[in-house]
Amino acid sequence: MREFIKFILSYFRPQKKDEKLVPFDDNEFEYFLTSEDLENNRYYLINNFLWDEEKLQHVLISDLTREGFYQQQWVVLTDQRIIYVGDIENIEKDSFIEVNLEEIEAIEVRELDGNQIVNIILKDRAVEFMRASKKIKIPLDDFLEVFADRVKEIKDLPSEEDLIENRRAVVRKKSRVKTCNQCGKKISSSRRKVCDECMEQKEVIYRLLSYVKPYLLPFISGFLLLGVTTLIGLLPPLLNRTLIDDVLGPAVGYEYEEANIISEIFLNFAAPGTVRLLAIVVLTMLSFNLIRSALSAVRTYIINWMGQKVLLDMRNQVYEHLQKLSLSFFNKKSTGRVMTRVTSDVSRIESFLSSQLQRVGQDILTIVMIVTILFLLNWQLALIVMLPAPLLVFLTFYFRDKLHRVYRILWRRNAGLNGILADTIPGIEVVKAFNQEKREVKRFNDKNEEVFNGHIQSLKLRTLYSPSMQFLTFIGMILIWWFGGLRVIGGTLTIGTLTAFTGYMMRFYRPVQDLCRINHRFQRILTSADRVFEILDTNPEIKDREEAEELEDFQGEIEFKNITFSYDKGVPALKNVSFKVEAGEIIGLAGESGAGKTTLINLICRFYDPEDGEILIDGKSHEDIKVRSLRKHIGIVLQDPFLFSGTIASNIKYGNPAASRKEVIAAARAANAHDFIMGFSDGYESEVGERGVRISTGQRQRISIARAILKDPKLLILDEATSSVDTRTEAQIQEALERLIKGRTTFAIAHRLSTLRNADRLFILKEGEIVEQGTHDELLDKEGVYAKLHDMQRQMKAV
Amino acid sequence: MSESELVKEYLPLLDPEEIKIRKNEYNKLVVTRNGDKYNNVKALRAFPFSAKEKYILLKKDKEQLDEDEKEELGIIEQLSALEEESRRILREELGKKYYIPQIKKVIDIIKRDRGTVWYVKTDKGSMSIEMTRRSETSFTSPNHLVLKDAEGNKYEVPDCRKLDEKSFKLIEREV
Incomplete structure (x- = not known):
């Protein structure tokens, strides 16, 4: 019950934003404490339970109680003990565990879903010591390292000895420990160079502006022009005043009393109330407007030129970086999302830099200038004009928040609607086969109605917003007419000044409203920028070491030494796999799906790096060889080969663009593709892709075999098709493959019995391990996993 | 090998x-x-x-x-x-x-309700090409343009850069 109340209370405790683990150097130890604890000095409470001679080594703040409640927990390592304290201010028996380091035999870390449990193993029992969410994985790992070292030290064990069980899951490769480029803190997500805190708004904006740097001149001149045009744009009401007070007024007998600088300038040229003065004023208006239009045009051009230039740079940079990124990045992100980052997110940034930023500048400038002018004209009236402004600001903020919320809901509902379409239209066969049309229609109708309701809600808000804004502006107007009117009647204000006032007022409220909305726009830009920068900050996981060499004369020898690998931490895809393949050997890989065949191949191609173990290529460690030079020697024929849009010839030449026409034809003939290619009316220059000729899977496979033949790799990866093609095609593909394989080290994920029989050796994989090895006949005699697979396939064939 | x-x-x-x-x-x-x-x-x-x-x-x-x-x-x-x-x-x-007239000059490309009509001069004389949605234009190499109309007639521009400026602009607008 107590825990429960605590749990509930934790929700009401104000959450501090910076509740992240920060290292704190105190010369002797490194603590991992929240900044709150540092402020409160709560860590001195540790002294309450330390023995006299005991020395503090390390402190870890964990986030889960052993029952799994989300709460601050303390784990304290001293030179003699390791102590777990549930509540540091109120030490109780059930939340206080201490273990003498001398008694410890091993430390077991259980990687579980969403949390991890540390068991301490003693001679005769195990203690379930602590529990933590994956949020603090990195600090926990660091802590455990120190912990294990200390235990070894106290028990006088050699430092190589591994005390931590399940270590593979715990210990990251050294290179993966990352620190923020800017602040040096440890980063929990290994994808970034910069930590979250450093990605704060200011930084993002600063970084965005750095893209403008090469175009500083156009950028600044754009701003200067903006200032000038804004200033000129604010002159007309003042000219109106002169027009009324000095030209029209005197002409109809209205006496002006106030003198002002602008009028004085004009009166130097002509007498009040004359046609000559009228002409001068009107011409001044005209020329100002002309200058302003011209300058605006220049500004628009300069700024948009700069924007497009930034867009060009950024898009190229992002795309280039994308191509460098390792496959693992693409596996984790959906294609669509990555594509939008290159297209719409980047162009949103462009529009921010070229138009929105300028707009903000313009708004601020306009407001400042109008306020100045108004106060110079008549400060009392100016105050009255400002009167509705606070209410205007408040209302805009209020509506903006509400609208924003409604829009978000609406956006989600729209996405839901699209989701239904994306589901059911491609799956229409299933819908029809299972007679679910009615249900699908109902589901769609319901969602559609939700969208409608959302729109109505936003409509209500919007219809409320603009009239109330108009009304507020109108109130300002009324106030001006009333108080200004009184002054005009009283003779303390000229009609011209009053007109100028009303003119400025109309121009004053719009920028105020705009500025209120800017924050929301800013947020959107920041998200976009964040997404783009995430790509740019992701380091390619597979990178050449500096001392890596070119792989010049590759023989085709591959050796795996105790390779372990997992895509997701904790779920190994390959476990301790070792083998050696001689140059020219043909290896068949067989096993159920998910057994690790593709993973093995991904590692050979170095799309990923193994977590543990070493891959030797011609006896050299794969890390000492440049990735590009390795891939130069690898040819791949996949199950469902990908053809790029373009001609057949260009697809065959993809791996070797310099190949001659002669070689293209020869490769196609060797791949048994020539005949069907010549069957197309455009021969080798037939277009493939969406609008081109129809190419069947069997034909695609042969084109990709030709591609591989032309590349002439030393190492060949085959992923045989599971889908069956007709026997004739099958025979042709088989023949082509045999030609391709000749003289190359080959790894084939094989399904066809014939390929399996031809292989020099078969590796049978099961759950990430090679369970059987040998030739086809040897394995059949063994009557193991392979024999079973083989039987099954034969039976299938018989059917 | x-x-x-x-x-x-x-x-x-x-x-x-x-x-x-x-x-x-x-x-x-x-x-x-x-x-x-x-x-x-x-x-x-x-x-x-x-x-x-x-x-x-x-x-x-x-x-x-x-x-x-x-x-x-x-x-x-x-x-x-x-x-x-x-x-x-x-x-x-x-x-x-292979009857593929070579386009030497593009006189005009006019929008029609179902696509475009190209008025061209070829090495085989002046002709109009009707391009509809089922027709296609493709580049077999960066400057080599091939047109296929809905009936299956083919036309080509061996090198777009060698056309006169007006023809080039018309093609650029369309393809």
Whole structure:
């Protein structure tokens, strides 16, 4: 019950934003404490339970109680003990565990879903010591390292000895420990160079502006022009005043009393109330407007030129970086999302830099200038004009928040609607086969109605917003007419000044409203920028070491030494796999799906790096060889080969663009593709892709075999098709493959019995391990996993 | 396998000296190779746009094939290497098989409700090309444009950069 109340209370405790683990150097130890604890000095409470001679080594703040409640927990390592304290201010028996380091035999870390449990193993029992969410994985790992070292030290064990069980899951490769480029803190997500805190708004904006740097001149001149045009744009009401007070007024007998600088300038040229003065004023208006239009045009051009230039740079940079990124990045992100980052997110940034930023500048400038002018004209009236402004600001903020919320809901509902379409239209066969049309229609109708309701809600808000804004502006107007009117009647204000006032007022409220909305726009830009920068900050996981060499004369020898690998931490895809393949050997890989065949191949191609173990290529460690030079020697024929849009010839030449026409034809003939290619009316220059000729899977496979033949790799990866093609095609593909394989080290994920029989050796994989090895006949005699697979396939064939 | 070995092994080219091409009374190609005579031979280009006189494939008449006999007679690497009469006949035949007028000038491209109409001057005279949604335009190499209209007629611009400026602009707008 107590825990429960605590749990509930934790929700009401104000959450501090910076509740992240920060290292704190105190010369002797490194603590991992929240900044709150540092402020409160709560860590001195540790002294309450330390023995006299005991020395503090390390402190870890964990986030889960052993029952799994989300709460601050303390784990304290001293030179003699390791102590777990549930509540540091109120030490109780059930939340206080201490273990003498001398008694410890091993430390077991259980990687579980969403949390991890540390068991301490003693001679005769195990203690379930602590529990933590994956949020603090990195600090926990660091802590455990120190912990294990200390235990070894106290028990006088050699430092190589591994005390931590399940270590593979715990210990990251050294290179993966990352620190923020800017602040040096440890980063929990290994994808970034910069930590979250450093990605704060200011930084993002600063970084965005750095893209403008090469175009500083156009950028600044754009701003200067903006200032000038804004200033000129604010002159007309003042000219109106002169027009009324000095030209029209005197002409109809209205006496002006106030003198002002602008009028004085004009009166130097002509007498009040004359046609000559009228002409001068009107011409001044005209020329100002002309200058302003011209300058605006220049500004628009300069700024948009700069924007497009930034867009060009950024898009190229992002795309280039994308191509460098390792496959693992693409596996984790959906294609669509990555594509939008290159297209719409980047162009949103462009529009921010070229138009929105300028707009903000313009708004601020306009407001400042109008306020100045108004106060110079008549400060009392100016105050009255400002009167509705606070209410205007408040209302805009209020509506903006509400609208924003409604829009978000609406956006989600729209996405839901699209989701239904994306589901059911491609799956229409299933819908029809299972007679679910009615249900699908109902589901769609319901969602559609939700969208409608959302729109109505936003409509209500919007219809409320603009009239109330108009009304507020109108109130300002009324106030001006009333108080200004009184002054005009009283003779303390000229009609011209009053007109100028009303003119400025109309121009004053719009920028105020705009500025209120800017924050929301800013947020959107920041998200976009964040997404783009995430790509740019992701380091390619597979990178050449500096001392890596070119792989010049590759023989085709591959050796795996105790390779372990997992895509997701904790779920190994390959476990301790070792083998050696001689140059020219043909290896068949067989096993159920998910057994690790593709993973093995991904590692050979170095799309990923193994977590543990070493891959030797011609006896050299794969890390000492440049990735590009390795891939130069690898040819791949996949199950469902990908053809790029373009001609057949260009697809065959993809791996070797310099190949001659002669070689293209020869490769196609060797791949048994020539005949069907010549069957197309455009021969080798037939277009493939969406609008081109129809190419069947069997034909695609042969084109990709030709591609591989032309590349002439030393190492060949085959992923045989599971889908069956007709026997004739099958025979042709088989023949082509045999030609391709000749003289190359080959790894084939094989399904066809014939390929399996031809292989020099078969590796049978099961759950990430090679369970059987040998030739086809040897394995059949063994009557193991392979024999079973083989039987099954034969039976299938018989059917 | 080095590239030249690949070519040697898989691309047996016909020796132009051995080949003689004539026409028979039915206006069909007759190829004589080392004394063997083949009637009704078909000639195909491997690269109909970028290499019109290279890699010409000769195919035997399907109906006269023995069992297990290959349909392909062979590939002529260079049309110009043939003796004069053969060259003339093959060139003429290919010109019939591949009727692809070369666009020399684009006069105008006009929008119609179902697509566009191109008014062009070609090496075969002035013509209009109706491009609808089922037609396609494609670049077989960066500047080599091929148009296929809905009926299956083909037209080409061998090098867009060599067109006059107006034609180039019209094409740029459309493709």
